[in-house]
Amino acid sequence: MQLGLIGLGKMGGNMAERLRRAGHEVIGYDHHADKRDVDSLPALVKALEAPRVVWVMVPAGEPTRATVRELRELLDAGDVVVDGGNSKFTDDQVHAQMLGEKGIGYLDVGVSGGVWGLENGYALMVGGAKEDVAKVQPVFDALKPPAPVDESGQALPGAGFVHAGPVGAGHFSKMVHNGIEYAMMQAYGEGYELLDAVPLIEDVPGVIASWTQGTVIRSWLLDLLVRALQEDPELEQISGWADDSGEGRWTVEQAIEHAVPMPAIAASLFARFVSRQEDSPTMKAVAALRNQFGGHAVRAVQAAEVEHPA
Template sequence: MQLGMVGLGKMGGNMAERLRRAGHEVVGYDRSSPKRDVDSLPGLVEALSAPRVVWVMVPSGEPTRATVKELSELLSPGDVVIEGGNSKYTDDQVHDVLFREKGLGYIDAGVSGGVWGLENGYALMVGGSTDDVAKVQPIFDALKPPAPQDESGQEMPGAGFVHAGPVGAGHFSKMVHNGIEYAMMQAYGEGYELLAAVDLIEDVPGVVASWTQGTVIRSWLLDLLVRALDEDPTLEKIRGYAEDSGEGRWTVEQAIENAVPMPTIAASLFARFSSRQDDSPTMKAVAALRNQFGGHAVQAVRAQEAEKPA
């Protein structure tokens, strides 16, 4: 099957390579990558045979919105666009209206797998019409991980791929997936910190590694923490600063809107905000209050810190 891939970064480039290994023809475009096959979006559309399929794998937000809008003006009725970035599901619903007015198909695809997806495959959560998904199913089949087999050797359905519902359902599913990921990483991080804080534990990396087999908390994330500790046993080369890409915030927003309690995911999101503060204004206020009502000692700002420019 022929596919146009817009965006050849760490994810898009590896996805294009995995598809080529599976026998599909991929025409790639990226504004800056030397691996591109064409020099423009019009050139990409021209290089593809109708009905065209184009996968958009660029940063979420305005870059994605601008790319999708331009494609809507370049493509012909019957063509399909798959939007695979970490977009908010409400953007997909806006794009779907635009595409339907022009006779174009639109699919949103939540993609998980990171830099390991080239070899291991990508978990795919897609939203769109049944007809549009069926048109591009060979692409999804090539990207997803190999299906596990039952005792008789038959492939078990569902693993690594789901048609979650109409347009928007794919990115909504990926949003919740990433919210859960936030909470899992936070729990592993807190456990690591406690192990490292006590003198009783002499081999912190070894304890974490021991959890990867036979325990109920084993996971791929835990395997990656073991890998990180193997490279840097005390994580001294890494600053404790964690960004959030948006999905955690959107998950909590939807929890509020739908009155679904999510204390763990919400706490993990707020912990990321805390990681960006060298000196917490909240805790300054707490210290001042303790001093005011109880006379508790406060720590003064060191002279060199007080002299820092604002």
């Protein structure tokens, strides 16, 4: 199958390579000249045979919106645009309507697999019409992980791919996936900190590595934590600053809107905000209050820090 792919970064570039290994023809476009096969979006569309499938792998938000708007003017009825980035599901409905006015199909695909997807495959959560999914199915089949098998050697259905529902369902599913990921990462991080704080535990990396086999908390994320600790046992080469992609926020927003309790995911999101504060204003206020009502000791800011704040 022939595919146009826009965005050849870490994810997009590896996806293109995996598809080519599976025998598909990928024509790629990227802002970086050394990565692309064509020099512009019009050239990309011209190089594809109708009906065309164009997969967008650029940053969510305005970069994706601008790309979809440009593709609307370049593509024809029967073509399909796939947004494989981390767009908010509400953007998908706008894009689908805009493209649908010209008879262009639209799919939103939540993609998980990170830099390991080239070898392991990508989990794909797809939103859109069945007829558009069918047009892109050969690409999905090449990108997803190999299907696990049962004891008789028969492939088990569903692993690594789902047509989750209409437009928006793919990115909504990926949003919830990332919210869960936040909470899992936070739990592993807190467990690591407690182990590291207790002198009784002499081999923290070894304890965490022991959890990767036979326990109910084993996971790929845990495997990655073990890998990180093998490379840097005390995590001395990395700061405790953690960004958020936006999907954790959107997950909590949807939980509020639908009255779904999500204390673990919400707490993990707020913990990331805490990680960016060198000196928490909240805790300054708490310390001041304890001093006011109980005379509890407070730690004064060092004079040097006052005179020369970082």
